Amino acid sequence: MANVLFAVADDFRFDHGPYLQNLSGEGVTIYFTTSRRAFSWVEVKCDAWSEPRCFYTVRDGLVEAYGTRNAIRITGLEAGREYSYRLVAKEMKEFRPYKIVYGDSIASQWERFGTPSEGIDRCSFVVINDGHDDASKVRRLLGYSTLNSADAVFYLGDMVSHIEAADVPYKGFIDVSVELFARNKPFVAVRGNHETRGNLGRTFGEYVGRPEGKFYGIYYYGSTAVIVLDTGEDKPDAHPVYGGINRFDDYRREQARWLGEQIRSKRFRKARNKIVLMHIPPIIPGEDNSPEGHAVKHLNALFVPLFNKAGVDLVLSGHTHRHFFVDKGTAENKFPLVINDHKSVIDLSVEGEKINVKITDEKGQITFDQNF
Ligand SMILES: [Fe+2]
The missing domain is CATH 2.60.40.10 (Immunoglobulins)
Known part of the structure; x- marks a missing residue:
């Protein structure tokens, strides 16, 4: 034996x-x-x-x-x-x-x-966030999604809780993706705050492809621009739990400078649809003065004016483990924000200038279906 x-x-x-x-x-x-x-x-x-x-x-x-x-x-x-x-x-x-x-x-x-065709005016994506190592949940949610017709899957952060062993990203979401679709269509891992955690958090970039070697970037699908941001950790860099080795305030500013340049480019200005995916939302309804509210406030100050200026059509986030819909004009935002909870899947589809967001929960019930 x-x-x-x-x-x-x-x-x-x-x-x-x-x-x-x-x-x-x-x-x-x-x-x-x-x-x-x-x-x-x-x-x-x-x-x-x-x-x-x-x-x-x-x-x-x-x-x-x-x-x-x-x-x-x-x-x-x-x-x-x-x-x-x-x-x-x-x-x-x-x-x-x-x-x-x-x-x-x-x-x-x-x-x-x-390979994607040029000049297409339709595309669709599946979005899942806050899986927190639960590959069986990912499997279940993908089963309720439009995975077969989607161009790609976006994992919108916190697909693992922390990385302290080399197989954590595989067990948490990569192996199940390989089994169900990733041999034939790509996924994009948008980094959440939890992917930065643990003594191997700094290796996360070795598991996933990143445009220009960065966790932030713009993916173009025909006439649609999908902006991916890396929102970093939720608490201030100086918080004791980080032990002095985080610099996310500077990193968020770096991304704001980068995005400020991108939105002036011809390709971006020509895009008919502009969608942002960011793990921590730039707005969460209700006042939050806890340390965890730091990133939301910082993202709000840096990015809401930029998104308004860029003519962003829709922002998708996770992180809260609670669904929120923040309509345009609720705060200073000229764009709608959809925050997905930790146990639902988003089908995002674009046709011409119509963007549809459909959310299905773990039981297969559609809980949100709106055009933008
Ligand atoms: Fe999070």
């Missing part, structure tokens, strides 16, 4: 992924891990190509190898096309200065994905 267990534990295999990140008309990044140190790559096929192409991560003349976690960028794709891909890995049993000994080679099954 002990031998059998050893054989299972020693099995060389792909243990997480593959999952798609940063999908655009030109490329996609494929994330996966191997159970032992390996030299790994991705093979891609397309009807328009005479033969499959192999993609590696190459840095400074060296092909990335002898690791277990991979994020391999596939480039040279065309918008609106179908591709198939598979993972290949060769175990590296020995890696000495003048000799490399390879072990077994493995290959995954072929998976398919499509």
